[in-house]
Amino acid sequence: MNIPLLITFLDVMETGNFKRTAERLNIMQSTVSARIRQLEETLGTRLFERGRGGAEPTPAGRRFEGHCRAFLTLWGHARRDVVSGAAARKRHLHISCQYSLVRAYLIGWIDRLRNEDDDLDLHVEINFSSQIQRDILAGETDVGIMFAPQLTPDVQVADLGATEFVMVSTDHDTLGDVNFSRYIKVAYTSAFERALDELLPEFAFPSMVIGSDDLAIELLGRYGGTLYLPRFAFAGAQTKLSTIRIVQDAPTILQPVFSAVHMRRRRDPVVVWALKLLKEVIDHR
Numbered sequence: 001m002n003i004p005l006l007i008t009f010l011d012v013m014e015t016g017n018f019k020r021t022a023e024r025l026n027i028m029q030s031t032v033s034a035r036i037r038q039l040e041e042t043l044g045t046r047l048f049e050r051g052r053g054g055a056e057p058t059p060a061g062r063r064f065e066g067h068c069r070a071f072l073t074l075w076g077h078a079r080r081d082v083v084s085g086a087a088a089r090k091r092h093l094h095i096s097c098q099y100s101l102v103r104a105y106l107i108g109w110i111d112r113l114r115n116e117d118d119d120l121d122l123h124v125e126i127n128f129s130s131q132i133q134r135d136i137l138a139g140e141t142d143v144g145i146m147f148a149p150q151l152t153p154d155v156q157v158a159d160l161g162a163t164e165f166v167m168v169s170t171d172h173d174t175l176g177d178v179n180f181s182r183y184i185k186v187a188y189t190s191a192f193e194r195a196l197d198e199l200l201p202e203f204a205f206p207s208m209v210i211g212s213d214d215l216a217i218e219l220l221g222r223y224g225g226t227l228y229l230p231r232f233a234f235a236g237a238q239t240k241l242s243t244i245r246i247v248q249d250a251p252t253i254l255q256p257v258f259s260a261v262h263m264r265r266r267r268d269p270v271v272v273w274a275l276k277l278l279k280e281v282i283d284h285r
Helices: 003-015 018-025 029-043 059-087 099-116 129-137 190-199 213-223 231-240 269-283
Strands: 048-051 054-057 092-098 121-127 143-146 155-169 184-186 208-210 226-230 253-262
Touching: 003 018, 003 029, 003 054, 003 059, 003 129, 018 029, 054 059, 059 129, 092 099, 092 129, 092 269, 099 121, 099 143, 099 155, 099 213, 099 226, 099 231, 099 269, 121 129, 129 143, 129 155, 129 253, 143 269, 155 231, 155 269, 184 213, 184 226, 190 253, 208 213, 213 226, 213 231, 226 231, 253 269
Parallel strands: 092 121, 092 143, 184 208
Antiparallel strands: 048 054, 143 253, 155 226, 155 253
16 A cells, blocks of 8 residues: 555646646655556556656546545545544544635634534644645545635535635725736635736736735735735734725625535534534624
């Protein structure tokens, strides 16, 4: 049983590129090649056709993908069950949240979970949506909260509502006055970027793109400028930066937020209970 081989295979299926998988898994490209070759030798068939355009899965590779995901899920559930067996009376929950949603969704949810069961064995992670999805499929995460889950037969996705993004600035109150050279693009999700580029095509290619709103706020404090923030993050940003204000005539952008649970876990009593509390937190915000 070699879990890294299976994880590497699934990542190549997603990226279609050995180099990109090496970067994402923080390993050498030669290691990716060696793992795929070892897996192919074990199975006795080629899983990818390599070319200048990347790695294209063979028919055997496509058939193996479903078996691979099912195996990793079973392995993750089995490992967690064995590890938690020593404390069988305790409830265990592993949750994961996308970075930009922590303040709006995660903190209040954790409070409710702890208040309802102060003996709960709770594991919390903050991550990107792609990694949360992989952890759910591998059985490592019970419930994920994210902007853009991939729709697969193995994952149950539920709509948690939408988050509103607003343009904020240290310099201007109206969109017409915003200085493009001082505009910072925060790359929340590809869907967010597409919506923003359609609404404001003149802001599509700024000189600075940031992957974290916390870092973007820090840069605003240092240099000033304009960017988009979740509305729920505005009050916190204002406490750090008194000159920041909402650009009133700029378009707002709505991004749906989802919970994601593996189909094998959707009826687990702890997961059902946790999702019920999450919905209550959202409804009473």
